[in-house]
Amino acid sequence: MKSLALTQYRAPLECLETTTPAPEGNEILLRVRACGVCHTDLHIWEGGYDLGGGKMMKMSDRGQKLPHTMGHEVVGEVVAVGEDAKRLIETGRTYLVYPWFGCGECHVCKNSDEHLCPTPQYLGVLRPGGYADHVLIPHPRYLIDTPAIPPEQAAPYACSGLTAYSALKKLDPGRLKKPILIVGAGGLGLMCLSLLKAMGRSGAIIADIDPNKREAALAAGAIAALDPTKDDFSKRLTESSEGGIHAIIDFVGSPASWDLSMATLAKGGNYVIVGLFGGERTLSLATMPLRSITISGSFVGSRRDLIELMSLVRTGVDKMPIVTRPLESAYETLSDLKEGRVVGRAVLVPDRPS
Numbered sequence: 001m002k003s004l005a006l007t008q009y010r011a012p013l014e015c016l017e018t019t020t021p022a023p024e025g026n027e028i029l030l031r032v033r034a035c036g037v038c039h040t041d042l043h044i045w046e047g048g049y050d051l052g053g054g055k056m057m058k059m060s061d062r063g064q065k066l067p068h069t070m071g072h073e074v075v076g077e078v079v080a081v082g083e084d085a086k087r088l089i090e091t092g093r094t095y096l097v098y099p100w101f102g103c104g105e106c107h108v109c110k111n112s113d114e115h116l117c118p119t120p121q122y123l124g125v126l127r128p129g130g131y132a133d134h135v136l137i138p139h140p141r142y143l144i145d146t147p148a149i150p151p152e153q154a155a156p157y158a159c160s161g162l163t164a165y166s167a168l169k170k171l172d173p174g175r176l177k178k179p180i181l182i183v184g185a186g187g188l189g190l191m192c193l194s195l196l197k198a199m200g201r202s203g204a205i206i207a208d209i210d211p212n213k214r215e216a217a218l219a220a221g222a223i224a225a226l227d228p229t230k231d232d233f234s235k236r237l238t239e240s241s242e243g244g245i246h247a248i249i250d251f252v253g254s255p256a257s258w259d260l261s262m263a264t265l266a267k268g269g270n271y272v273i274v275g276l277f278g279g280e281r282t283l284s285l286a287t288m289p290l291r292s293i294t295i296s297g298s299f300v301g302s303r304r305d306l307i308e309l310m311s312l313v314r315t316g317v318d319k320m321p322i323v324t325r326p327l328e329s330a331y332e333t334l335s336d337l338k339e340g341r342v343v344g345r346a347v348l349v350p351d352r353p354s
Contacts (some may be wrong), residue, residue: 002350005067009047009059013131016067021136023082024039028089030076030097034151034324035130037188037333037346038159041059041070043276044125045334052280062271064126070101071130071348072123073158075151078143079134088140093142096154096310097135098303100113100125102140114264115300117312131330135348144306147314152324152347156187156310159300162343164192165309166301167249167272168199173248174269176201179240183215183261184251184275187345192249193220194318195309205240207233207260215320216343217265228260237264245269255279262287271295324349 001020004013023029043049043142047059080259081089102109102117109117121138123129128136137143166309167332172178176196182189185208196204205254206217214225226233246265249256253275261271271293287293301309321344327331333346 001070007067027082029080035071035154036073036155046107050278069128073155074130156345162301167298172296180247186218198317
């Protein structure tokens, strides 16, 4: 089995050859058909998340051990099945993997919210992931049927699509009857645009400093794509928003995106923070009741959400831009993502066996 592994934080990935695992019990072995490259992978590669004030949530403190294989947006073909899973899963079928594994035993997991489990075992984060030609999945419940779309199109739904869908569900449905503001036109922002359209909602205005990403957002159906650093941003936003912004989804999650959102959100509005860029801001407590705003965090989504999302995809969702790369280019792809050179989503595709 070949994998592109993180052996040292902030260093190039290394190609490792190891014994292909044999599934036991409820485990399933997949041959990886496609694996998305996500901003979460960048945080893992850097060793953790910026909590602000000089603090960092270190991956090593969460139980991550090196070498580690990243990759949580996985589509794979079943090639071997443990004895207990044989009656549920047959070889040869291809599935999207729900990667946000919990312990499976706590009340959170039993309420179908494994992504919020206090002792998670996320694929590609704490368990070996899909930057490899094979990946081991602990239980059939994590294998999700997908529409008849190419693996490289399906893979990003495990995180990018699920995260955008879950964030949209956190908005008051009434807020979706008029344009919302999406901060950030990376893979998540473009995915959110396509899902809004599929849901029959009003649409969105995009704020992004990158002209190429603004252009991609307009091509994806954004009502407007604005540069928040320009002096006319507020004027153009008001003109495009039909009387003010009452809902914002922030796919950046930085001090600058917080400032932009708090300055923009109308009274009674909803602000959903998704991005993990990091940092900190001081909050004026009186503004919360005086403006009657709701601020919520959103982290990926439940397995139930992913199944719902696949039902939506079956009705027809516009394709987002996908850049496919060979597995061996995982580190170069991470570098391109870090430097903002990826428009849409990058997906690694291992060589198929001859």
